Amino acid sequence: MVDVVTFGEAMIRLAPPGFQRLEQTNSLDVQIGGGELNVAVGVSRMGLTSSWVSRLPKNPLGRLLHNRVRQAGVDTSHLLWADNGRLGLYFVEFGAAPRPSSVLYDRAQSSISAIKPGEVNWEEVFAGVRWFHTSGITPALSDSAAAVTREALQAARDAGVTVSYDLNYRGKLWSPQKAQAVQEPLMEYVDVLITTEEDTGVVFKIQARSKGGEKDFKEVAAEPYKEVAKRLQEKFNFKAVAITLRENPLVWRNTWTAIAFAEGKF
Amino acid sequence: MVDVVTFGEAMIRLAPPGFQRLEQTNSLDVQIGGGELNVAVGVSRMGLTSSWVSRLPKNPLGRLLHNRVRQAGVDTSHLLWADNGRLGLYFVEFGAAPRPSSVLYDRAQSSISAIKPGEVNWEEVFAGVRWFHTSGITPALSDSAAAVTREALQAARDAGVTVSYDLNYRGKLWSPQKAQAVQEPLMEYVDVLITTEEDTGVVFKIQARSKGGEKDFKEVAAEPYKEVAKRLQEKFNFKAVAITLRENPLVWRNTWTAIAFAEGKF
């Protein structure tokens, strides 16, 4: 009876306390993070049930992550425990004006990047589930992770589960060419695409023809985004397209806006 | 005018405060460590001058390590700064009886493991230097690191620098067979070998024929160790052999003993 299943990598986040520089710190605060896991945690906090599928190393860092996921009330019964690979880490240095925040990823050779088709019993995972969510980071991790992503999407479709996909292009993980080649075939299984106008331009070469709104974060001029959403929907037959817009005008001020476009689909 | 040069890997050590379990911690204390670096730091604290040669990634973790090394007064002018590789990490969980301390290494793909012959100007490094120290961990990191170790040892010999070598066998990094094949040819450049009886048995197949002393850490029965040292000296023509003996009878009690054997050589 799980409402939402998500699939992807999560990492341990290490950050110096009190706005210290990473290169000068004497201690690191320990948190966890990962887009798909964050969705599962958010779903659980809102009172629904969620399960997170991933592959973790059998070591204290894998267990640390596992403990934190359980703490948030997310089901972990479908996790894979691996003898190979490591747990991805990322180091965050919080900014103090005029110095911006920055992130150092140390995620290569993670256990999930070595996941192989057939390891997850997706039929069992999706039994009785309403919604499946994954992102463009998961197939970017490795070719085998891309194959498992495809496997998961197909299984979700077969099980009648609604699928959302956060495009989330990461230039450090793959090229625009590969991102396009791998992901375009996956889109047929996706019901709801979540993206930014920038990412959809990089990956699918679909950008607003009219310009103007994108920097005006106080009052989003919706037309160009609506146009992008419509073209995405036409091309890939999505039920809905959500486009988010995040601006970071000051080190500690963020502004988020989003539109959802679902003309005639729901 | 540097007294001692050392060459090898150093890592960032991350440990939970206050005897917490790694899998339950919310923060990690940051220290640095590495056998050859520790020797350079110790030399500096005793009032001599030392320089540490290694290869670090150009990122905040590389700079963190660099800052700590400089803090200890060790010269870093011969460090290589790399665009590839990461900084090795290790996680220490301090024990609380009856649970022992434990270490989790996360050192694969380090920048120093990708070091290549020709990158370090050893002639310049050894100009005016009295002593060079490295260990069996360095050639264990990769084939190219082994080649650079050989290059360093030859250069030290050419420059008339006394060489010490800590055998320090690490089963997680290579097999006894490879350790022997790689290191036996290096021994001709070594003046002083530092080892344990256990390691010399694993790597060089030289062990005490007589038994008895090894568990009696309160009062070392020196004879078997003397025999091992003598056979090592005969085989490899070392000027001196130092054998250390560490016992850890309780979680927080360690006992160290050492003998140095230098019959007719110094």
Next chain:
Amino acid sequence: MVDVVTFGEAMIRLAPPGFQRLEQTNSLDVQIGGGELNVAVGVSRMGLTSSWVSRLPKNPLGRLLHNRVRQAGVDTSHLLWADNGRLGLYFVEFGAAPRPSSVLYDRAQSSISAIKPGEVNWEEVFAGVRWFHTSGITPALSDSAAAVTREALQAARDAGVTVSYDLNYRGKLWSPQKAQAVQEPLMEYVDVLITTEEDTGVVFKIQARSKGGEKDFKEVAAEPYKEVAKRLQEKFNFKAVAITLRENPLVWRNTWTAIAFAEGKF
């Protein structure tokens, strides 16, 4: 498919860091504790499945406790969430010789002490369960908690679940007279009694007639304890009796010994 269900109170433990006095501290470390919860956590750490039944206030302290329980992998699906009552607290001051450790309980008016028969669906709780564990603290909390304890024990017996009971007499919660009057009728549902010789003397008036062993914690003279266990078994028809012996000869040295007596029963 839960192996072990436990039922009882858990509290938040607040303790000054670094051996500070409670009356002088500026911060308190937050842990959780409770005998029956500890059993469920231990079972989970050993790789079996466990579920903990209790009644928590719907507030941030209740959620804090809930998060920690989930972190340990213990099922919380049978927890009751209450609008009345508070979460019990206890303050621990760790000793530094010659000052002993001490505990200050602040547990009155807890939500679980207001639990009422009929609130827990024990039939559902015990479906497919192998073992049920509770303790003498639970019925000591209030008359209604005692009634629910009785209800739980009966339901466990009806469901064919093996029952263990930790006598754990607490003089701050009730008198020996009341402890005896309430608990003797419960013993018919208990398969395994866990106790100390002191507690069984206070509550059931069963003590060793022969003396001698109890202070000799290095080498337990088992006879008197065996005698006590046998008499308990005869009176209450237990399948097994476990007697524990804890000595605390120095502030930071504890010694535990235990015997289990199960003559002809398993």
Next chain:
Amino acid sequence: MVDVVTFGEAMIRLAPPGFQRLEQTNSLDVQIGGGELNVAVGVSRMGLTSSWVSRLPKNPLGRLLHNRVRQAGVDTSHLLWADNGRLGLYFVEFGAAPRPSSVLYDRAQSSISAIKPGEVNWEEVFAGVRWFHTSGITPALSDSAAAVTREALQAARDAGVTVSYDLNYRGKLWSPQKAQAVQEPLMEYVDVLITTEEDTGVVFKIQARSKGGEKDFKEVAAEPYKEVAKRLQEKFNFKAVAITLRENPLVWRNTWTAIAFAEGKF
């Protein structure tokens, strides 16, 4: 020779460091707080002398509070030390936009709520004192605390001590009806009333007839407040009425304004 005596409850304030959620924290910072105690501390910091009267439990938490009060230079010689009751606690979670700060009170069954008339020797307390301050929280704690509040106010009047009273209505402690019934008879002993327009509306049913100023915190339109103050003064014969206005437009921005009305009285 004490300038100001105050009477009321103080509690230990426990708050997670660094904007953490209470339900996720691993430590709690320890402070103390209570309206009447805060007044005594403020008086002491300004260089006058003050004494605080209350009733504390004889345990480490009572002593913790006592130590902090003494640290601030407030006289504690009239404190009562109780064998019954506990020390009230409150948990504060500091907000981080868009999440507001919040407070969880855990103050039931406090030692001061069990205070009884005759326990404090008010004649001795008020000898040589210039000013007495208490608040509407004290009589809200219990019927007996209300009786002691009345006793204190009468004794202050008898001793010729000026009396200030902070109305401070707390809906979690009592109803508007009871607040009115208990406090109206106390007002004859009060020289200076401190209140908000909202509280005086709730408790005494006296509110501004004209509207407008209350939300304009940048520039208080004084007329409505002056009208309220005047009506309070007419009804209860106060020497002065102070009305405070606190707005909290952002999570970390507070604005305070106050007017004092003392027409023809001082």
Next chain:
Amino acid sequence: MVDVVTFGEAMIRLAPPGFQRLEQTNSLDVQIGGGELNVAVGVSRMGLTSSWVSRLPKNPLGRLLHNRVRQAGVDTSHLLWADNGRLGLYFVEFGAAPRPSSVLYDRAQSSISAIKPGEVNWEEVFAGVRWFHTSGITPALSDSAAAVTREALQAARDAGVTVSYDLNYRGKLWSPQKAQAVQEPLMEYVDVLITTEEDTGVVFKIQARSKGGEKDFKEVAAEPYKEVAKRLQEKFNFKAVAITLRENPLVWRNTWTAIAFAEGKF
């Protein structure tokens, strides 16, 4: 109605947390200390009343010390607040075997070292007091501090107050010659001398003629100490002499023993 008055210097103690080296620390824990203040605090903790006389700079460090003294319940109404001088500091590095603990004093130019006769109204200080305690550190601070010590001792004698004096010789503050010259004339006002055999040898040239006991801290052979106490009593006419013996056999193990000799005096 004060039981005990003490007079002397107190300092802020700054120590790295967690056995860190002072030269490597990133934070310092803040405590206060000073022999005569410690006596006043101990007296207060035992339930008697005490007052501490000293001279503090009017700055935040002086106030920090003041706050801590008040926290301990020690009366501070006779403290002098100075425009000149600083607050003494000392830095403690806690040892970790085999490295011993060490102390770095930074106490020169303290406000109390500039105290002058006539600044303290000793008659008022000693009104109604039972006992006065000071130590050999106070006259060692400066000539004027020595003059004030003499003034205090005379005033105590005049007021009929019993006087105890802890000889506490500090070689960093003055020479044995000066310690003897300054303190011998003070002894006529002293009722109870507290000292070690070593200090009485250095300052008064009185040492045990017989030897043997001083290293045997498990079982003090009292005779030599008794002999020293007797000779001190004969020379200075003390009512009692207390000799303490502290051994520190391991970094974190201390042993204290003491004898008090009061033949025919009390």
Next chain:
Amino acid sequence: MVDVVTFGEAMIRLAPPGFQRLEQTNSLDVQIGGGELNVAVGVSRMGLTSSWVSRLPKNPLGRLLHNRVRQAGVDTSHLLWADNGRLGLYFVEFGAAPRPSSVLYDRAQSSISAIKPGEVNWEEVFAGVRWFHTSGITPALSDSAAAVTREALQAARDAGVTVSYDLNYRGKLWSPQKAQAVQEPLMEYVDVLITTEEDTGVVFKIQARSKGGEKDFKEVAAEPYKEVAKRLQEKFNFKAVAITLRENPLVWRNTWTAIAFAEGKF
């Protein structure tokens, strides 16, 4: 081959964490600071080489400072290690509106204030150096420190090193009269003066005749500053004059502006 040499005092900075009051804190964060050292650190962070000349006490605090300077990559080979004097300290209390930040200096009797001409081998220090920087704080420390400052400036001129001097008047260290008398003769060795309009008025009696700009920190009206710079240049023959303007409109908002005037000199 050092780019920049600086000369002056550095101190340990002790500050309570988390906006606590100094007088209430339980720990102090440890940093280091000093204008001339800060310049050397900044030069090193920008990738040039720097060396800092000072005089430190041979104790753990001197070593703490030394370690931090080395950590920043600043050369310390010309430091003097003293048997006399202490290390200066300063205590910073970070403000929280409406309370401003404040600083308490505890720097008297520092080792560098006892520095004497002839102790530093300036010829060796300046060999191959491009730039020397010091400030008006150094000669303010003591007469002998002023003499050494003069010695350094002359040696720099002799060695053909460009000299910058930050006027930095400190009223707590000396009077305007003495500052002028000591520093005017030093200006002949200075190539670049860095100052504020306020300081140049106090020390050299040179202020803008026209007024207006100084409070308008958003948009500096440069004319008056240009006039001051020009007059300074005319009087002392500087190659360049830099005038800085710092405003602190809110507790945690600072605004910096600067102009550099070098008409016809570079």
